[in-house]
Amino acid sequence: MNIGLIVFFGFIAAPLIWGVAIFNQLVTLKNNSKKSWSNIDVLLKQRNSELPKLIDTCKQHMKYEQETLEKVIKARNLVESAMKAKDIPQIGAAETNLTASLNGLFAVAEDYPELRGSDAFLRLQSRITTLEESISDRREFYNDTAALSNTRIQQFPDNIVANIFSFEEFDLLEFRVEELQDVDVGASFQS
Secondary structure (H helix, E strand, O other): OHHHHHHHHHHHHHHHHHHHHHHHHHHHHHHHHHHHHHHHHHHHHHHHOOOOOOOOHHHHOOOOOHHHHHHHHHHHHHHHHHHOOOOHHHHHHHHHHHHHHHHHHHHHOOOOOOOOOOOHHHHHHHHHHHHHHHOOOOOOOOHHHHHHHHHHHOOOHHHHHHHHHHOOOOOOOOOOOOOOOOOHHHHHHOO
């Protein structure tokens, strides 16, 4: 075998092939992170479009719980604002607030038998609960994908290729610690 060919391959072609392989892996991770975020975005939009219907249904039956409904509306608006700004940490905080507001709404709904008997309310409650569970599942998948991408971008030698091609890290979608604790529904309704 020609020694010049071996030297060429050893010093030029091998690092080039190595760099291309790392670049392609980083691109795959970046695209998977973006795709998993898009899945969350779709679910958030679906859930937020269902909330006005739920609020309207509740308004028909919950005459003395205006403050409860206003908390849900305000929380929904905060989520929408954060989504428009594409501010992932703010989305996490707004989602925590919305989840607490919805839990409070569903708890108060227990005091209204005609509301609990409403087919529209039960369908919307079930739909929103299903969407909440899907959001939680997708959030876990997004965070796993983003963390893997961030790790590869930071690790040597991948960080060399990542820096050359300006790969950016992804924010994790984290909800505040309050979400992990038991919800004190009574405190949500005290002035």
